Amino acid sequence: MRNFTKITRWFYPGLKIKRWIFLLILGVFMILISSHLISREQSLMGIIIYRALFTAGMGLFIFGTAYLIKSFFEAIYPDEGKDLLEVIYKKRFLSKGPKIVAIGGGTGLSTILYGLKEHTSNISAIVTVADEGGSSGRLREEFGILPPGDIRNCLVALAEASQLMRDLFQYRFTEGDGIKGHSFGNLFITAMTQVTGSFEDAIKTSSKVLAIRGKVVPSSLDKIRIKAEYKNGTVKEGEDKISDGTEPIKKLYLSPVNAHANSEAIEAIREADLIILGPGSLFTSIMPNLLINEISEEVTKRNVLKLYICNVMTQHGETDGFTVTDHVEALVNHSKKNIVNYCLVNSGRLDYNLLLRYSQEKSFPVIFDRERLKKFGVGVFEADVVSRSDYLHHDSDKTAKVVIDLYNNYKKKWKGLKRRLS
Numbered sequence: 001m002r003n004f005t006k007i008t009r010w011f012y013p014g015l016k017i018k019r020w021i022f023l024l025i026l027g028v029f030m031i032l033i034s035s036h037l038i039s040r041e042q043s044l045m046g047i048i049i050y051r052a053l054f055t056a057g058m059g060l061f062i063f064g065t066a067y068l069i070k071s072f073f074e075a076i077y078p079d080e081g082k083d084l085l086e087v088i089y090k091k092r093f094l095s096k097g098p099k100i101v102a103i104g105g106g107t108g109l110s111t112i113l114y115g116l117k118e119h120t121s122n123i124s125a126i127v128t129v130a131d132e133g134g135s136s137g138r139l140r141e142e143f144g145i146l147p148p149g150d151i152r153n154c155l156v157a158l159a160e161a162s163q164l165m166r167d168l169f170q171y172r173f174t175e176g177d178g179i180k181g182h183s184f185g186n187l188f189i190t191a192m193t194q195v196t197g198s199f200e201d202a203i204k205t206s207s208k209v210l211a212i213r214g215k216v217v218p219s220s221l222d223k224i225r226i227k228a229e230y231k232n233g234t235v236k237e238g239e240d241k242i243s244d245g246t247e248p249i250k251k252l253y254l255s256p257v258n259a260h261a262n263s264e265a266i267e268a269i270r271e272a273d274l275i276i277l278g279p280g281s282l283f284t285s286i287m288p289n290l291l292i293n294e295i296s297e298e299v300t301k302r303n304v305l306k307l308y309i310c311n312v313m314t315q316h317g318e319t320d321g322f323t324v325t326d327h328v329e330a331l332v333n334h335s336k337k338n339i340v341n342y343c344l345v346n347s348g349r350l351d352y353n354l355l356l357r358y359s360q361e362k363s364f365p366v367i368f369d370r371e372r373l374k375k376f377g378v379g380v381f382e383a384d385v386v387s388r389s390d391y392l393h394h395d396s397d398k399t400a401k402v403v404i405d406l407y408n409n410y411k412k413k414w415k416g417l418k419r420r421l422s
Contacts, residue, residue, distance in 0.1 A: 023064030030057025094121040094213065098273040098407055101126060103219070103289050103299075105150040108280025111393060112309065113157035113214075115400025123214030124268035125154045126295070130226045130288040133240035135172075135182045139190050146199050146223065150285075151216055152185035155203070159210035169210065200264075217268060219289040222259040226288050228252050239284050243317035252283050252334055254291040261294035269298040274407045277340060278309040279394050282327055283318045287334055296335035305410040307403065308340040308378075309385075312350070312392050316362040323369040328378055341379060342410075344402065346394070348384030354392050381406055 034054035041047050097120020102112055105128035116123055129146045131137065136149035156166050169185035179187070185206075192202035203216055227237035230247035237255070269275065278286055290296045299306060308331060310324050319327065324345055331339055345368050358364070373380055383402045387395040 020064045020068040023060050024068060025064075027057045027059070027061030027064055030054070031061060033057075091121070094119070097122055098404075099268075099271055100124070100274045100276065101268050101272040102276040103286065103295075104128065104278055104280040105131065105285035105288070106280045107153065108278060108285060108311070108394070109150070110153040110157040111396050112276065112279065112399055112403075113154055115396035115398075116403070117158050117213040118397070119400055119404045121213040123158065124265075124272070125158065125214065125216045126219050126262075126265045126268065126289060127151055127154055127216060128285055128288045129218045129220055129222075130224045130239045130284070132225070132238050135186045137240060138182070139186055140223075143190055143193070144223075145190060145193050146218060146221070148186045148189040149183070151203060151218065152183065152189060152206075154216045155206055155210050155212055156185065158212035158214050158216065160213060161210045165210060215264075215268075217264045218262050219265050219295060220259050220292055221262055222256065224259050224288060224292075225255045226252060226284070226291070227255060228283065239288075242284055243281070243315065245317055248320065249283055249318065252287050252291065254288065259292050261292045261298075266294055266298055269295065269302065272302065273304055273411075274403075275299055275302060275304060275306045276309060276403065277307070277331065279311050279399075281315055281318060282311070282322075282330060286331070290331065290335040290339065296339060300336040300338045305342060305407055306338075306340045307342050307344055307381075307406065309344045309394065309399065309403075310346075311366055312346050312386050312394065313358055313363045314366055319366075320362070323367045323372070325369050325373045325376055327366070328373065328376060342381060342406070343373065343378050344381045344383065344385065344399075344406070346384065346386045347382040348386040350386060350392055351388070354390070358392060 030053055034050045034057060038047060038050045038054065041050055094117075099122040100116060100120060101124045102109060102116065103126045104112075109125060109127065113123065113125055127150045129150075131147035131149055132140065134149065136147035139145060140147045152169060156169050159166050159169075169183070169188065171184045173179045173182055173184075189199075189202050189206055192205050193199050196202055196205065199218070199221065203218070207215065225237060226239055226242065227235055228242045228245065228249045229235050229251045230245050231250045232247045234245070234247065236242055236245060242249070242252075277290075280286055290299070308328060310327050311319070314320055314322050322330075324343065328340060328343055350365055355365070368382075370380065381402070383398075385394050385399040385402055387393055389395075
């Protein structure tokens with residue numbers, strides 16, 4: 001009886017499949033009847049009529065099947081203007097892409113994710129949970145949850161949902177007591193945390209709402225804070241206060257020191273074909289993830305391409321006067337020696353007017369000290385990956401294409417080396 005009920009549900013009104021099922025069944029019936037009659041028919045006219053019936057049955061069968069599949073597709077993937085074969089091919093193509101782990105936070109990580117999702121759906125974004133500024137900081141303090149801001153940006157970056165839905169998640173309230181300054185996405189994740197009772201479940205639910213490619217994983221489920229010790233001996237605690245310092249940062253610390261890594265993050269790293277660090281704020285977006293011992297240890301163990309994407313510009317209060325090698329050295333000093341094996345450096349031209357604007361914010365181009373970096377034992381890739389928009393940051397599409405090309409070349413070289421050694 002239960003099976004019969006399940007079958008009858010397919011004939012509920014509004015599903016738009018009954019007509020196509022009817023045509024499909026009618027076509028099968030006509031094919032069977034005409035095939036049987038043709039085998040018994042002796043006259044030429046009868047054979048012609050039954051063959052016409054057979055052809056008509058085949059037409060109905062193909063027509064009904066095609067539109068039945070189309071109805072299923074439109075129900076599952078309702079976006080208008082999408083070609084069925086194109087979408088199926090793309091999903092198949094993306095599912096065969098490399099398993100990529102991208103570690104970081106802020107706008108830098110979401111920028112690279114925008115481009116990478118066009119090359120693979122096997123993406124794990126491991127995101128810092130040390131954010132304490134703005135909307136995220138307020139929600140963290142008021143509700144005792146992990147900061148949702150960087151998580152939200154990464155979810156939107158990987159989203160396949162409509163542009164309207166993505167804009168909704170990024171919408172920031174400009175007025176209203178209590179909600180001014182908050183983004184809708186942050187409030188949504190906060191509400192889902194209260195409903196589901198888990199920040200992890202809230203992220204998974206939001207991932208389904210936005211139909212993301214890949215997954216977004218907090219680096220830890222502990223309530224982490226970071227503190228910086230400066231070269232003059234002063235110490236500041238809190239992600240939002242660290243970049244306010246006027247002295248160079250000597251050392252960054254995690255509180256609690258023994259913060260545990262999220263098991264999903266560790267699993268993703270162990271399965272990764274490619275691990276990416278950056279781009280983004282060196283001390284407040286990338287470093288907090290690597291200060292979690294389990295994460296830095298797992299990354300170090302992996303014998304894959306571990307690529308650091310160096311920032312185009314220095315960041316005032318964090319990396320003033322830093323060269324490319326200074327960035328890499330800071331990563332190594334705060335984690336493990338083999339945390340990266342290659343570095344991607346921008347070689348594209350920087351717009352003069354934008355450079356003037358950035359200089360007013362005490363942000364300058366990161367100097368590429370090529371020879372020093374080579375002595376440091378890190379491979380170097382140079383490419384034009386800078387955006388030509390109003391900001392001097394990485395271009396999503398150009399950077400992702402370069403990263404995938406580098407991965408493919410690295411994979412070929414590694415396979416060739418293994419063949420020579422075997």
